[in-house]
Amino acid sequence: MSVRDVAVEAYREALPVLLLSAVGGLFAGVVLGGMEAELEQVAGLIVLVPALLATRGNVYGSLGARLATGLHQGLIEPYFTFSDRRIRNAIVAALANGVLVSVFAAVLAYAVLLTLGRPVATLWSLVGIAAIAGVISGLLLTIAVLSVVFYGYRQGMNPDTLAGPVVTTTGDVVGIATMLFAARVILALGGG
């Protein structure tokens, strides 16, 4: 293949997925743009934005990949049930990883900001926001990944190619929206 053929093929393959993720990212941006007040009131919250978004992508992207592999190997059935040990373990592991890593990010962000002498909210505010956002976004993304991967598989689609775009489009929006919600809860409880 010539350089031109390679470039055209790579371009065509990647464009639809990138377009989808651009739309998802823009929606996430709109929510972030509307979050000015919370970002100003909770000093240091903006430091958590990239880390929490990446965690959503890493953890629930991996959940989708695991479910897809299990489906391909015939180890799980494409119907949601808590009595299936493999499905249950995959979900519990993803939720635990997601919440643990979010809280870790909050503690580390607090420590770094304190060390640098930059303004920072109280430790429990940042940890509380990370934990609440971690739990709610985890539940929402688990439902999104499970339904799309299982439904797509039942319709004869390849779950491997579905899991990625679902997580890239919904992960950012759900990630930012749950951060906004969690920040409002913590501010209402007197944090900040």
Next chain:
Amino acid sequence: MLPVLLVLTTVELASGLVLDTFESTLLQYPSLLVLVPVTIGMAGNLGSILAARLSTAFHLGLLDFSPDDDLLLGNAVATIALSLTLFPLVGAGAWTIQTLVAGTALDFVTVVLVATTSGAVLAVLAIVITLIATYAAYRLELDPDDVVIPVVTNTCDVLGVLVLFGVVLALV
């Protein structure tokens, strides 16, 4: 999986600190705040798609690391073309949505120019980093699928914020 996640999270906090540094500019011009998640995401996605394609080519024995390698050049060209197609749209989208939702403080041309310039710089950086990471994995006899994609995605995330910051400083 947990140790990898903790390392990646620590790397991501670096880009969070950059955001914290220019928070006042971002809060002054919310159209730039709208660009943050999409720039981070697109930079990471451009890098991870290129890395996945080069890893596969490498596994199939189709890739050599000479500068006139057709696969290498073709994928690099596609990455730049994708960036130059999508980032102007992203800028236009960000400005339009922000104007509809809240009114806007920056003009259309500035936002599109910020997005396009950031996208072009990020595409070049994504190519350089993916090539270095894939070549390093090959020399160290590591599986590029395991190593290159997480490294490239997270490095591009951090660079996404840095480049956006640099371009905003230069243009706004």
